[in-house]
Amino acid sequence: MKPVVIVIGGTDSSGGAGLSRDITTLTELGCEARPVITAVTAQTDLAVHAVTAISPDHVAQQLSSALATGPVGAIKTGMLHSSETVLAVAEVLADFATIPLVIDPVLASSSGTPLLDPDGIAAIKTHLLPLCTLVTPNLPEGQILTGNERPELQAKALLELGAAAVLVKGGHGDGEASIDQLFQTGQSTREFAAPRLNATLRGTGCMLASAIAANLSLGHTRHQACSLAKDFVAHKLREAACQV
Numbered sequence: 001m002k003p004v005v006i007v008i009g010g011t012d013s014s015g016g017a018g019l020s021r022d023i024t025t026l027t028e029l030g031c032e033a034r035p036v037i038t039a040v041t042a043q044t045d046l047a048v049h050a051v052t053a054i055s056p057d058h059v060a061q062q063l064s065s066a067l068a069t070g071p072v073g074a075i076k077t078g079m080l081h082s083s084e085t086v087l088a089v090a091e092v093l094a095d096f097a098t099i100p101l102v103i104d105p106v107l108a109s110s111s112g113t114p115l116l117d118p119d120g121i122a123a124i125k126t127h128l129l130p131l132c133t134l135v136t137p138n139l140p141e142g143q144i145l146t147g148n149e150r151p152e153l154q155a156k157a158l159l160e161l162g163a164a165a166v167l168v169k170g171g172h173g174d175g176e177a178s179i180d181q182l183f184q185t186g187q188s189t190r191e192f193a194a195p196r197l198n199a200t201l202r203g204t205g206c207m208l209a210s211a212i213a214a215n216l217s218l219g220h221t222r223h224q225a226c227s228l229a230k231d232f233v234a235h236k237l238r239e240a241a242c243q244v
Helices: 018-028 056-068 083-093 118-131 139-146 151-160 204-217 222-242
Strands: 004-010 032-043 048-053 074-077 101-103 165-168 177-184 190-195
Touching: 004 018, 004 056, 004 204, 018 032, 018 204, 032 056, 056 083, 074 204, 083 118, 101 118, 101 204, 118 139, 139 151, 151 165, 151 177, 177 222, 190 222, 204 222
Parallel strands: 004 032, 004 074, 074 101
Antiparallel strands: 032 048, 165 177, 177 190
C-alpha cells in the first residue's frame, strides 16, 4: 500500500500552490494524499483576488474523517487562514501525536496577500508548534513568528515554543547557494544547499513541506527527509530554469 499523507490547506485556482501543489508532489513521490480544505482562493500567478474560508467545524470534521479512513503516515499543514481554524486543527491532532506533523507556516501569498491573521499566528505558536515534528519557515516567516532576523535565533525561539525541529529555508537569503538549515535540540545544525537559479516557480514552500512529509511517511529520518526534499525541489527549479 502507498503511504498516506493528510494535507491541510487552501485551494489555489491557478494550480501553482496550496493543495494542488501538495497533491502533485505526494503523487510523484509515491504517496496517497488525503486533502483537508481550509479555504478556497480565487487567484492567478500574480494576485489573490478572493478568499472564502471553510468553517473551522467543517475543517475539524474533514480532518477527523481523513484520520478515521485508515492508517496515516504523516500530516502536513499549509494555509490555515484563521486562529479558529488553527485551534480546530490542533484540537483534533492532539489525539494523534504519534503521526509526524510538518507545519509549513503559510502567512502570505507569494504576491504579498496576508493568508493568516495575527491571532492565527499566535495560535500556531501556542497550540500547533508543540505538536509538530518539524516547522519549515522561510526567513521572512521566521522573522514574523519570532521577531528575529538570524536563522539560529529564529530556530531557538521556535524550539523554545515546543517545535521538535526547525528547518529555516534560505531561498530568500543572499549568495550563490540557497541553504536550508535544520535545527534540533541537542544536535548540531545540518545544512542543505542547492545553487540559486534564475527560475521562478510558485509553490516551492508547499512542495518542500509536502516532500518532507512524504519522505517521513516512507520511513526516512527527519534529516534524510529534509535532504531528499531539498533535492526534489532543486530538481524542479532546474527544470523551470531550463524553460526560462
